[in-house]
Amino acid sequence: MExxxxxxxxxxxxxxxxxxxxxKPMFAFLLTAFTGIAIFLFLIGKISTIIDVLEELANKANINMIFLKTILxxxxxxxxxxxxxxxxxDAGQESVATKIELAGKILIMVMAIPIVSVIIEAVVKLLPA
Structure with missing residues (x-):
């Protein structure tokens, strides 16, 4: 098993x-970083399999591929x-790590705007005038 x-x-x-x-603390950090990257690269094949299955399911359900790609x-x-x-x-830079997480959250919000807009439009259409 993997x-x-x-x-x-x-x-x-x-x-x-x-x-x-x-x-050698620097070598220890590099070993940790390279191991993380190696594990990530090992999993890329699995990730592409998941994406292929989700795309197939979206096609069968007639879901707009733009929404699926945005969610992915x-x-x-x-x-x-x-x-x-x-x-x-792992390198001891908590403040930089926090900034990376903040940037990720902001980018997620930016990517989600079109989906949220479609959901809000659908809800507004359902409400009685």
Missing amino acids: IIQIVGLGLITTVLVLIIKEQ KIIGIAYIAEFGAQIIR
């Missing part, structure tokens, strides 16, 4: 980081912002 490989990689990295951290972009922004913030936190 999760065993990922957890194994994480455990090995953790042990190495604990050993290296006292002599929003999810991507959330994951990438969280991933980046965690790496920055």
